[in-house]
Amino acid sequence: MSLSCCWSRSKQKSGENKTLSTFSLMDPPTSPAAQNPSSLHSDSIISSLLSFPASTPFSIACSFDRELEKALASASDDASVQDRLLNRTIQLASLLLDSTERCFRKRASAHNSVAWVLPPELTVKVFSKLDTKSLMQAATCCTVFNKCAMDRSSYAHIDLTTATKQADNEVVCTMIHRAGKELRSLKLGHVTRRYGPDPAPTSIWFNGPFLSSLAYNNGFLGSRLRSLRLYNIRWMTCSSSFEVFSFCSNLTDLRIVGSNCPFRQLFMTLTKKCRLIEHLCLGTYFPLGTMDASTVSHLIELVTKSPNLTSLTLLCFQLTNDMARNLVESCRKLKYLNFSRSPKINGHFLRDLGNSCKESPLETLIMRNCVKLEEKEVLELCNSLLKGNFKFIRHIDVSSNNGLVSDDGLLDMGFAPNKAYKIMGSAHLKGGH
Known part of the structure; x- marks a missing residue:
């Protein structure tokens, strides 16, 4: 069932008290004395119909056919x-x-x-765990579920990723207003799982400021938002769309993947207004053009002025070794780092990481499909780990569909440091194909 269909049925369910058509049956009067002779005659006919003796559907249908034919025969010859x-x-x-x-x-x-054994408050709690499409489907089941599904708490975590093509500006804005002050997280778009150089999925285009409701009442709704995740969404007007981040001062989790957003403007807005970010994930499906010095400086400023940042993911960014090192050095609380599909990082970054961040709390390092990543630099990082550097690291992934670059400049498809994995024990190192 599509989200639009569920949404339409939910609105019909919540607004069920509508005036009946001209031919609808009127509600029976409360007092028999108030009934007119015509109404009493109608009631008598319907009562006789309901008390019709049990019979086969075929015989009943035949009776209707005979009576209808008689009525047509006794009517005027006029076809109308x-x-x-x-x-x-x-x-x-x-x-x-x-x-x-x-x-x-x-x-x-x-x-x-x-x-239904659960009290309304517990039912609302259960509904708050559902994705929004499932919640809309539950709202159409019965009056009890519909009432619970209309509660603001049921929309604290809005998830429209399960029905992206059916969600438009109106649906998104209405959901945000329905959540009201209870809104805590919002997921929107089409989530995909990509491996290798597959083309980017078809993106979802919004022809208006679909997040504008977050700025309602001087940003009251946006200020309650903690998590915002947008997948494969394209804005017609990016500049107006990013103004809404000015009202999301309490964001701790931000994920924007497969977007056409101007990252420089995004970095500037987040630096000024969103200082509480703990998890930041930004990514495209194809490498961006060379990042100019201004964009890089704003990115480093954002990382530096986010004291709670513990997870940083930059996918398919044109980061150089120096840029990557400066970012890591600016995040002293960083525990998770993902620079996958970075086409310029060649491995010197790993050597610098081993020298300058020995006491780093880094636990996970992901660098998948970095086409210039060198085997010798990965081995140097292994040696650094064996010497006791990176005391907290638990997982390293340098896997690549094309292998790692060897000393002669060729791709080594068989790199798999099993020995290093056995020695490190707690750290998990993946390499090669």
Whole structure:
């Protein structure tokens, strides 16, 4: 079921009290004395129909056919009169079906309210763990679930990654407003798992400031947000979209992957407004052009002025060895580092890392598919580890689909330092193909 369909059905469920059409059955009066003769006659006919003796569906259908044929035969020879009679019959049958479905829903809701063992507060807690598409589906089940699904706490963690193509500006903004002051995390886009040089997935385009609701009421909603993850999203107007980060001062987890955002402007905004970031992940699917000195300086300033930063991921960035070293040296609390698919890092960065960051709290180092990464520099890092440097490191991944560069400049497809892995014990080193 698509998210738009779930969202539409949820809105219909929450606004169920609507005026019936001209041909709808009126609710019975509370007092028999208030009923007019026509209403009493209608009630008598319907009561007779409901008390019809049990019979096979075929015989009942035959009876309807005979009576309808008689009514058409006794009607005027005018075709329009017969058409009106048939339309009226269809309308009456539709009213009977609608009335039956309404009664069925009421009985089901009453049954669920009794049979559902969890109190509303616990039901809301369970709903808050669902992704947003599943929450919308639950909201259409019954009145009990719909009421719990409308609670703000159910939208504390909005996850629209399971139905990206169905989520548009209106849906995103409405979800944010529905969460209100309870909003804590927001995931949006299309998550993919990439290995190797596969082309980037089809991106999702938004033709408006879909995050503008975070700036509502002077940024009240944005200030409550802790985690924001955007995958493969393209903005029509990037400049206006990034203004919303000015209201997200309490962000601790930011992930933007596969975006067309101007990173220089993003770095400047985050440096000024988002000082509490602990996990930062930025990435593209194809290498960016050479990073100019201004962009690099703003990136280093962002890292330096984020005292709580413990996890840094920069995917497919044109980082040089010096840039990478300066970033690591600027993050003294860094525990997780991922520079995968960096086309310029050739291994000197690893040697510098072993010399300048011996007491670093770094626990995980990921450098997958760095095409210029040299085998000798990886071995030098291994030796540094064996000497007791990097006391906290637990996992190193330098794997590459094309292998590592050997001393003669060729790719070594068989590099796999199993011996080093056995000696280090606690540290896990992956290499080669």
